[in-house]
Amino acid sequence: MGTVSSALGRRSVRIALAVLAAxxxxxxxxxxxxxxxxxxxxxxxxxxxxLGLNIVMGYTGQVNLGQIFFVGLGAYVTAxxxxxxxxxxxxxxxxxxxxxxxxxxxxxxxxxLGGLAIAMVTIALPIVGVPLAKRLDEFTGGSQGIxxxxxxxxxxxxxxxxxxxxxxxxVVTAAAFLLARSLVRGKYGRAFAVVKENEAVAASxxxxxxxxxxxxxxxxxxxxxASGFLYLAAVQYTSPETLSFGHSISLLAAMVIGGAGxxxxxxxxxxxxxxxxQITNAIDPNLTTLSQGAILLxxxxxxxxxxxxxxxxxxxxxxxxxxxxxxxxxxxxxxxPHPVPEAALxxxxxxxxxxxx
Amino acid sequence: xxxxxLVDVTASYGPVQVxxxxxxxxxEGGSVGILGANGAGKTTTLRAxxxxxxxxxxxxxxxxxxxxxxxxxxxxxxIAHVPEGRGTLGQLSVRENLMVGxxxxxGRKAIADDVDYCLELFPQLRDRVGSRAAALxxxxxxxxxVGRAFMAKPKLLLLDEASLGLAPSTAKTVYDAIRRLRRESxxxxxxxxxxxxxxxxxxxxxxxxxxxxxxxxxxxxxxxxMDEIRRAYLGG
Amino acid sequence: xxxxxxxxxxxxxxxxxYAALALAIVxxxxxxxxxxxxxxxxxxxxxxxxYAFLGLGVPLPLAILVAVVASFLLGALxxxxxxxxxxxxxxxxxxxxxxxxxxxxxxxxxLLWGYNNLGFPSLFPLTSVEILGAVVSVRSLATTVTIVLxxxxxxxxxxxxxxxxxLRAVADNPGSAAFSGLPVGRLLMxxxxxxxxxxxxxxxxxxxxxxxxxxxxxxxxxxxLAAVILGxxxxxxxxxxxxxxxxxLENLVAxxxxxxxxxxxxxxxxxxxxxxxxxxxxxxxxxxxxxRV
Numbered sequence: 001m002g003t004v005s006s007a008l009g010r011r012s013v014r015i016a017l018a019v020l021a022a023x024x025x026x027x028x029x030x031x032x033x034x035x036x037x038x039x040x041x042x043x044x045x046x047x048x049x050x051l052g053l054n055i056v057m058g059y060t061g062q063v064n065l066g067q068i069f070f071v072g073l074g075a076y077v078t079a080x081x082x083x084x085x086x087x088x089x090x091x092x093x094x095x096x097x098x099x100x101x102x103x104x105x106x107x108x109x110x111x112x113l114g115g116l117a118i119a120m121v122t123i124a125l126p127i128v129g130v131p132l133a134k135r136l137d138e139f140t141g142g143s144q145g146i147x148x149x150x151x152x153x154x155x156x157x158x159x160x161x162x163x164x165x166x167x168x169x170x171v172v173t174a175a176a177f178l179l180a181r182s183l184v185r186g187k188y189g190r191a192f193a194v195v196k197e198n199e200a201v202a203a204s205x206x207x208x209x210x211x212x213x214x215x216x217x218x219x220x221x222x223x224x225x226a227s228g229f230l231y232l233a234a235v236q237y238t239s240p241e242t243l244s245f246g247h248s249i250s251l252l253a254a255m256v257i258g259g260a261g262x263x264x265x266x267x268x269x270x271x272x273x274x275x276x277x278q279i280t281n282a283i284d285p286n287l288t289t290l291s292q293g294a295i296l297l298x299x300x301x302x303x304x305x306x307x308x309x310x311x312x313x314x315x316x317x318x319x320x321x322x323x324x325x326x327x328x329x330x331x332x333x334x335x336x337p338h339p340v341p342e343a344a345l346x347x348x349x350x351x352x353x354x355x356x357x
Numbered sequence: 358x359x360x361x362x363l364v365d366v367t368a369s370y371g372p373v374q375v376x377x378x379x380x381x382x383x384x385e386g387g388s389v390g391i392l393g394a395n396g397a398g399k400t401t402t403l404r405a406x407x408x409x410x411x412x413x414x415x416x417x418x419x420x421x422x423x424x425x426x427x428x429x430x431x432x433x434x435x436i437a438h439v440p441e442g443r444g445t446l447g448q449l450s451v452r453e454n455l456m457v458g459x460x461x462x463x464g465r466k467a468i469a470d471d472v473d474y475c476l477e478l479f480p481q482l483r484d485r486v487g488s489r490a491a492a493l494x495x496x497x498x499x500x501x502x503v504g505r506a507f508m509a510k511p512k513l514l515l516l517d518e519a520s521l522g523l524a525p526s527t528a529k530t531v532y533d534a535i536r537r538l539r540r541e542s543x544x545x546x547x548x549x550x551x552x553x554x555x556x557x558x559x560x561x562x563x564x565x566x567x568x569x570x571x572x573x574x575x576x577x578x579x580x581x582x583m584d585e586i587r588r589a590y591l592g593g
Numbered sequence: 594x595x596x597x598x599x600x601x602x603x604x605x606x607x608x609x610x611y612a613a614l615a616l617a618i619v620x621x622x623x624x625x626x627x628x629x630x631x632x633x634x635x636x637x638x639x640x641x642x643x644y645a646f647l648g649l650g651v652p653l654p655l656a657i658l659v660a661v662v663a664s665f666l667l668g669a670l671x672x673x674x675x676x677x678x679x680x681x682x683x684x685x686x687x688x689x690x691x692x693x694x695x696x697x698x699x700x701x702x703x704l705l706w707g708y709n710n711l712g713f714p715s716l717f718p719l720t721s722v723e724i725l726g727a728v729v730s731v732r733s734l735a736t737t738v739t740i741v742l743x744x745x746x747x748x749x750x751x752x753x754x755x756x757x758x759x760l761r762a763v764a765d766n767p768g769s770a771a772f773s774g775l776p777v778g779r780l781l782m783x784x785x786x787x788x789x790x791x792x793x794x795x796x797x798x799x800x801x802x803x804x805x806x807x808x809x810x811x812x813x814x815x816x817x818l819a820a821v822i823l824g825x826x827x828x829x830x831x832x833x834x835x836x837x838x839x840x841x842l843e844n845l846v847a848x849x850x851x852x853x854x855x856x857x858x859x860x861x862x863x864x865x866x867x868x869x870x871x872x873x874x875x876x877x878x879x880x881x882x883x884x885r886v
Contacts (some may be wrong), residue, residue: 063688065630109870113822116628119688120818123630124863127815131856245811249696256689286707289807290700296693297675300686407772432774444772446765448827449758457762460755461774509773 025174029159029166037162038234039274044169045230047270048176050255051263052223057252058260059184060216061196062118066106066125067251070099070221072133072243074228079238080139082148091150092172095229096222103221104214111213118213126248133240145239148232168233176226181263183219192216246289250277253296259306268307360385360545361406361436361513366414366424367569368398368405375401377569378414381547383513388539388546390556390563390577394589397566399549400441403515406547407431407438418513433461437506441517441549443498444505447491451482454490454501458508468508475504478534496527503535513545520552532558557581598727600844606733608840609740613795614810614817615824615832616744617788622826623764624784625672625680627687631694633814635671636792637807638698639664640800641706643793644713653714661793668789669782676785677778702807713800736798743794744833747787760784812859816840819862823869 029037053067074095081091110121133140140146153164183189191212194202199209232238241247254273259265276295280288299306303313361383368376376398383389391399404410408428416424418434428438437458438444446454455475459468476483479500485493490501499519506514519535520528532555539546539559550556556563557577565573565586573580580586614632621629643660647653675694679687717735721728751757762770763780771777796810803809820839824831842865843858853861 057685061683061685063685065692106867109867112870116684116688117822119630119685120628120822121863121866123818124815124859127812128857128860128863131859135854135856245808249692252689252692253696284704286704287700289696290704293693293695293697293700296696297690300690300693301678304686409768409771428768428771429774429776432772438772440769440772444769446762446769448765449761453758453761456755456758457770457775458773460759460762505773 025170029163034160034162037166041162041165041169041230041234042274043267043270044173045227045234045270046251046254046273047267048173048230049224049227049251050258050269050273051176051180051266052220052227053251053255054260054262054266054269055180055184055192055223056213056216056220057255058262058265059189059196060192060213062111062213062217063116063252064122064217064220065119065248065252066122066129067220067224068243068248069125069129070103070224071228071231071251072126072129072238072240073099073102074225075231075238075242076133076140076146076228077225078229078232079146079148082150082232083146088150092226092229096225099225099228100218100222103224104218106221107214107217111210111217118217123245123248126243126245129243130240130245133243141239143240145237145241147237149236151233151236165234169230172226172230176223177263177267180223180266184263188212188215250292253292256296257299257306259308262306262308265306265308272307358385359383360387360419361547362415362417363402363406364415364417366402366405366412366416368401368410368412370410375410375569376405376566379405379566379569379571381564381571381574383545383547385512386543386545387562388548388560390560391547391549391566392553392556392563392580392586393566395551396568398569399566400517401569402566403438403440403517403547403549407436407515432509432511435509435512436515437509437511437513438515439502439506439517439519441521443495444502445490445493445498448489450489451486451493451501454505455508458505459510461509471508471510475507478507478538479504496523496531499523499531500534503531503538507538507542507544511544513547516546516548516550518549518551520550520555528552528555535559553586595725595727596848597845598725599729600848601841602724602727602729602737603733604841604844605837606736606840607799607844608837609737610795610799611813611816611820611840612833612836613740613743613791613798614813615820615836616747616829617791617795618817618821619826619829619832620784620788620791622821624760624781624788625676625764626684627676627680627691628818628821629694629785629788630688630691630814631671631698632788632792633810633817634695634698634702634807635664635667635789636796637805637809638667638702639789639793640713640796640805640809641702643797644706644711644800644805647714653716657716657794657797660797661790664789664793665786668792669786671789672782672785673778677781680781699807706805706807708806711805713797713805715801716798732801739794739798743791744829747791748829756783815859816843816862819866822866823862 028040032040049067049071052070053064056062056064077095077098078091081094082088086094106122106125110118113121134143151161151165151168153159153161157164184192191202191207194205194207195209195212202209202212231242250273254269255266257272258267258269276292277288280291303309305313359382363379363381366376366379367374379398379402381389381391391402393399401410405412406416406423408423408426408431412424414424415422418436421434423431423434432438446457449457452472455472456468459471462468476486481497482500482504485497490498493501503516503519516535519531523531536559538544546559548556548560557580560577562574562576563580564571565580614636617632618629621627621632639660642663643656646656646659651659671694676687676690679690715732717732719730719732721730722734723729751761759770759775759780760783762773762775763777763784767777767781799813800809816839817836820832820836823839824833824835839862843861846853846861847855847858
């Protein structure tokens with residue numbers, strides 16, 4: 001196991017793997033059946049939404065129960081723009097920007113409340129969003145919803161629709177993941193981590209918890225808008241149902257189950273979002289909600305790091321099995337003292353970087 | 358008769374071992390001090406007794422092994438812990454704090470009498486009996502914490518840094534009252550105190566901890582006579 | 594004028610339902626520092642339990658009583674076996690646990706009773722009385738009165754009984770309370786049980802009006818959360834006032850402001866919250882609503 005991971009660490013190997021992954025992804029839609037392509041496309045759509053949620057929740061520690069609202073907003077703006085005949089790039093930008101602006105406004109108010117109040121306010125977004133979408137029927141088509149076809153494969157490409165959609169989603173999703181990866185590894189990512197760990201420490205390091213939270217929330221909203229654009233590319237139709245409360249909860253479950261605070265976990269989350277309802281619906285549609293709740297709680301209990309941490313958890317289990325001595329103390333109620341936040345230990349270094357405007 | 362006995366007690370927070378073999382004993386009605394520098398493991402020793410830290414070794418109270426009990430079970434046996442940094446319930450009134458102290462007791466009359474006794478012991482609290490604990494001064498909160506512990510009618514009081522953050526005159530008032538409490542009630546005490554002068558005013562014997570172990574045990578008089586003790590703890 | 598009074602009384606009636614849920618949320622928050630997003634879902638399950646016993650031929654008041662007792666047990670068990678592990682940890686994780694609980698409980702309701710609307714009989718007669726020229730349903734009045742009575746009982750429990758004192762002590766500082774011998778774990782279970790009981794009463798009172806579905810109280814939960822934000826997490830009275838105000842306001846706005854209407858009235862409390870937050874950066878009522886360091 002050790003030699004494999006050290007080989008993976010080598011730069012040349014990593015680049016080779018990335019190229020291989022790119023080739024596989026580019027070739028896949030040409031080889032796979034249409035149904036598989038459509039499923040992969042949908043995974044990509046929701047992976048972007050989960051990724052956004054991960055930025056605000058997994059990385060910054062702010063519970064957001066309204067992410068689906070921004071997906072819906074992006075989808076509606078996309079449908080409207082396409083039907084108005086806008087250029088598709090303009091439509092994409094409009095979807096992202098409108099979600100970002102609304103997200104910014106919500107965050108400016110909600111982040112003032114601090115702590116759990118963000119969760120309490122954001123839960124209202126889908127609950128208000130659904131009737132709002134029905135009401136604004138001039139733009140949204142009301143309860144019937146609205147369809148917009150812009151993702152049919154053009155003649156010159158010689159591709160089927162599902163293949164063309166795969167490439168659209170692949171480009172945007174890949175860009176979103178690369179962007180998110182560099183974001184969370186950069187100075188903003190460090191600010192997110194400090195705010196998540198301890199807001200007082202963040203403030204003492206010159207990082208404004210308020211501004212950091214607003215930033216993370218806004219970025220999450222923009223990713224939501226992008227996901228909405230992709231949703232319309234994949235489904236070509238949206239209705240108030242897209243942004244329902246239940247879906248918002250599912251999105252949150254997908255993020256936690258995939259792996260909070262993990263880029264790769266967002267992809268797993270997207271896959272969970274698509275596959276598990278398909279499976280449970282096949283067994284009994286009334287079972288879908290129950291199984292989702294049960295899986296979510298099971299993951300929180302057994303695998304707090306989500307599916308993405310499964311290999312590590314298994315390795316640890318394996319080590320324990322192989323007979324490492326454990327502490328002889330009997331289990332005992334001992335409230336753990338507050339651990340020194342890791343962020344605090346690397347304080348001075350971070351402070352220098354964060355102080356720059 | 359030994360009331361409390363610790364034999365080779367260890368305690369750790371997660372992987373960090375904080376005390377590493379502390380032994381001491383408190384006789385019935387006796388008063389024992391724990392001295393030592395910051396981080397020597399004084400507070401952790403008290404927490405090991407009251408069950409708020411993961412512990413190894415042997416801890417017996419009235420001959421019964423109490424290691425591994427929950428804090429409320431330890432309290433039910435007659436050990437009252439006044440934690441460092443004032444153990445008051447901030448949103449509750451002074452009277453309510455005292456009533457919470459008497460949670461395990463029955464008998465309205467006796468409880469009411471003891472509330473009166475507390476207010477007589479700490480006259481400053483009498484005027485504030487309806488105010489929230491959080492609104493009290495530091496000294497008053499410390500008095501309330503001691504009063505609340507007394508209300509349980511314990512056999513043993515664990516007292517952690519009762520002078521911390523108090524003005525010298527206030528600290529003296531608090532300790533005067535605790536001495537009176539000890540004289541009149543006969544409660545045994547295990548006292549952690551940074552200020553050795555205050556500690557020696559209250560305890561008969563003391564043990565000195567260094568990096569989680571006992572290095573010295575003796576009577577107050579013996580310890581006060583030692584040069585290194587004087588230099589380290591008595592500012593002389 | 595008649596319509597106005599009718600709207601106000603109906604608003605107070607729905608407001609009292611929000612208040613009951615909000616109080617349950619405050620109760621749990623006071624005891625454990627958590628926001629229980631499953632409070633509404635648990636209340637719906639309670640109403641279904643009453644429904645199930647009705648189906649067995651049990652008279653309505655007895656069925657409700659059974660549901661209330663069962664809810665107490667469910668709440669206590671949820672605390673002990675689901676939430677306990679997360680209480681002292683990261684509050685955000687704990688919130689996700691209660692979301693998981695909401696999903697689980699809603700799923701149980703859905704699996705056992707399906708998603709179709711089920712009729713639930715009213716405890717109170719469906720007649721109306723005239724007050725100041727307004728026709729007011731007895732059900733609305735009786736619902737309000739019931740909830741107000743329960744609030745008074747709850748207040749007495751908290752301020753006048755030993756159990757209430759112990760619950761408040763644990764809420765204030767569980768570690769410190771344990772030093773006085775308070776069985777913290779058991780008291781937390783009681784706190785969750787009482788909150789679930791409160792939710793159950795709200796559930797059976799509102800079920801006749803909304804008809805039973807697994808998501809029946811999702812919207813009410815959102816209103817209750819708004820009331821909690823506006824009224825303050827540490828103030829039961831504030832929450833009740835806020836919940837009543839929200840109930841009345843949304844009713845009036847729905848009728849007198851056509852732009853908003855019945856479909857968008859749920860936005861009213863949140864627009865209110867946002868406006869207040871933008872105008873008053875220090876938070877509502879000049880203090881931080883949720884303090885967390």
